[in-house]
Amino acid sequence: MDTQNTSVPPGAQSRNGGKNHPLRRTRRTHTNAHPGGVIHDNTRHTTRFTVIGNHLAQHPELSGLAIGLAVYIQSVPAGAPVDIKTLAARFPEGTTRIAAALRELETHGYLRRTRERTETGRIVTRTVSCNQPGRHHDGNASEAAPPKPPARRAATAPQQKPARPRALPAVPKPAYGSPALLQKATDVLAGLRRADPRLLLSATDAEHLAPGVAAWLERELTPTAVRHALTSDLPLEPLRRPAAFLAHRLTAQLPPLPPFRAPEPAPPVRHPLRNCDTCDRAYRGPDPRNCQECRAPRLPTP
Secondary structure (H helix, E strand, O other): OOOOOOOOOOOOOOOOOOOOOOOOEEEEOOOOOOOOOOOOEEEOOOOOOOOOOHHHHHHOOOHHHHHHHHHHHHHHOOOOOHHHHHHHHHHOHHHHHHHHHHHHHHHHHOOEEEEEEEOOOOOOEEEEEEOOOOOOOOOOOOOOOOOOOOOOOOOOOOOOOOOOOOOOOOOOOOOOOOHHHHHHHHHHHHEEEEEEEHHOOOOOHHHHHHHHHHHHHHHOOOOHHHHHHHHHOOOOOOOHHHHHHHHHHHOOOOOOOOOOOOOOOOOOOOEEEEEOOOOEEEEEOOOOOOHHHHHHHHHOOO
C-alpha cells in the first residue's frame, strides 16, 4: 500500500489546477528554445512523490551529489537513518564524498545536525531536513525540531586555595654543626645530580637536608661514601619528590656512631741535653740549671 510522503502539504495542487487529468501525459515545448534543448515528457504523479523546490534542484552552488542527497533525505519518512554510514551503504559514493556533501547542505541551510544526549546517557546525532531553508514548518509537530532543554548553568566551583607543599621529613642532626661541616654537607648534596639528574635539589631542599648529611660525615664517613649511599639502588620510576626520598634514606640508613677509643697517652717529654751549673755534668731534665742530684736537698754531715 502506497503511503503519501509527509513532506507534501495536505491538498497540494498542481500548477495547472484541474485542467490536467491525473493520467494525462503532457508534452511541453517552447518555440524559442534551443534546437538541442531538453524536451519534457511528463506524467502527473498521484502517489509516492516528493515536492522539491527549484531553489534546491537548480541551486547554483551545491554539487550534484549534495542536491541528490538532499532530495533523497527529503523523500524518506521521518525517523529514517540518514547518517554517513547509512548513506554510504545506500549510494556508490564513499563516506568522504558523502560527508563533504552533507556539510554543503548544512552550510546552505538544508540540514541541521546537533548532538544530543538521550535519557540513557547516550550521545546521538539528530538530523533535521529543511525543504525551505530559513523557514520552520509549524503545521506538523513531528517535522519541527524538538525544543532544546534549557541549558543548565554550570555550578561555579568555589575557588580553592593553592595547596601548600608537603613538609619534608625530618633528618638527623649532628652533635655539633659547625659551618665548615654544613658547607661540606651542602657540597655533597649539590653533587648528587651528577650521579642522577633526578636528584636535582633546590636551595631550600639542600638547606633542609644538609644537617642530615653532616650527621653522616660526623660518623667518620667520607663525602664519597655518603654520595654512594644516597645514589645507589635508586628506583627506576620517576622521583616525584627527590628531597623527601633523600630525607628518608638519610634517616633510615644512618650509620652507627664509631666505637669509643680512649685517647692515647701523651708521649714523654724528651728534654734537651744540658750541663749542670753545680757539678758540670751532662743531664736531661726540666730544670735548665741543675741536675736532679744537685737539686735534691743535702743532709748535714755528722
